[in-house]
Amino acid sequence: MDLSGRHILITGGGSGIGAALADRFAKENPRGITVVDLVGADETAARVGGLALDADVSKESEVVRVIAEATRHYGPVDVYFSNAGIPRPLGGAEVSDDGWQRHWDTHVMSHVWATRALLPGMISRGSGYLVNTASAAGLLMSPGASPYTVTKHAAVALAESFAVMYSHTGIRFSCLCPGLVETPLVSDVDNEATGRAIRMTSQPMDPATVADIAVRGLIEERFLIMTHGKETSSAAQLRASDPETYVSAMQDLWRTAQASS
Numbered sequence: 001m002d003l004s005g006r007h008i009l010i011t012g013g014g015s016g017i018g019a020a021l022a023d024r025f026a027k028e029n030p031r032g033i034t035v036v037d038l039v040g041a042d043e044t045a046a047r048v049g050g051l052a053l054d055a056d057v058s059k060e061s062e063v064v065r066v067i068a069e070a071t072r073h074y075g076p077v078d079v080y081f082s083n084a085g086i087p088r089p090l091g092g093a094e095v096s097d098d099g100w101q102r103h104w105d106t107h108v109m110s111h112v113w114a115t116r117a118l119l120p121g122m123i124s125r126g127s128g129y130l131v132n133t134a135s136a137a138g139l140l141m142s143p144g145a146s147p148y149t150v151t152k153h154a155a156v157a158l159a160e161s162f163a164v165m166y167s168h169t170g171i172r173f174s175c176l177c178p179g180l181v182e183t184p185l186v187s188d189v190d191n192e193a194t195g196r197a198i199r200m201t202s203q204p205m206d207p208a209t210v211a212d213i214a215v216r217g218l219i220e221e222r223f224l225i226m227t228h229g230k231e232t233s234s235a236a237q238l239r240a241s242d243p244e245t246y247v248s249a250m251q252d253l254w255r256t257a258q259a260s261s
Helices: 016-028 041-048 060-074 097-123 146-165 193-201 207-219 227-239 243-259
Strands: 007-011 032-037 051-054 078-081 129-133 172-177 224-228
Touching: 007 016, 007 060, 016 032, 016 078, 016 207, 032 060, 041 051, 051 172, 060 097, 060 172, 078 097, 078 193, 078 224, 078 243, 097 129, 097 207, 097 227, 129 146, 129 224, 146 172, 207 224, 224 227
Parallel strands: 007 032, 007 078, 032 051, 078 129, 129 172, 172 224
Antiparallel strands: none
């Protein structure tokens, strides 16, 4: 996809990968960049000469609102990068229903609501691109973060489903699955066993490098965009071909992460 002259909307754009995406997209001569976040959207938008919108995309009404406001400002959204994410609450079965729901709405339903709002117009115009940020945890797992892992798996499955169901429309879908990236989301769990486990399994990458990989993936219209391709693919292959060994290795990793401090 040629990004020149396009209106690009990025959720979770106030920091981390989202802010780096805005910086990288600005180099592609877009028509406009809309930056959406609860914190930091103003700073990112000012840096790229874009529109800042404060919103909580875990609510459908907010997703619909920002799309409408962005459309009034720059015209129809051509690329919607659904990047917002949350790390907490961590845990497993003990996490409250409300905690699970926050992950579900942020990591899954926000993509559904954006697609529901944008797809008809994109189809009528004959072009459009919908991208969601999942995680390497959506292809593997993140020990100690069950709601995060489960909803990121769902985000990958959702993108796959839409890419197949709507392929005849010409609308493109991609799913970004980063490994360890030095962002506020990761630093928020560094003092937890979950954070230690993440750092034991992946080499850190800076957000600017991730953004460059993501934008190149969009230009090439690749469905699955991985930042840590070899390590993610190797682990995924082990998980698929020898699940007993994979689960045993993850159990050992989790015990080590819990014992470390």
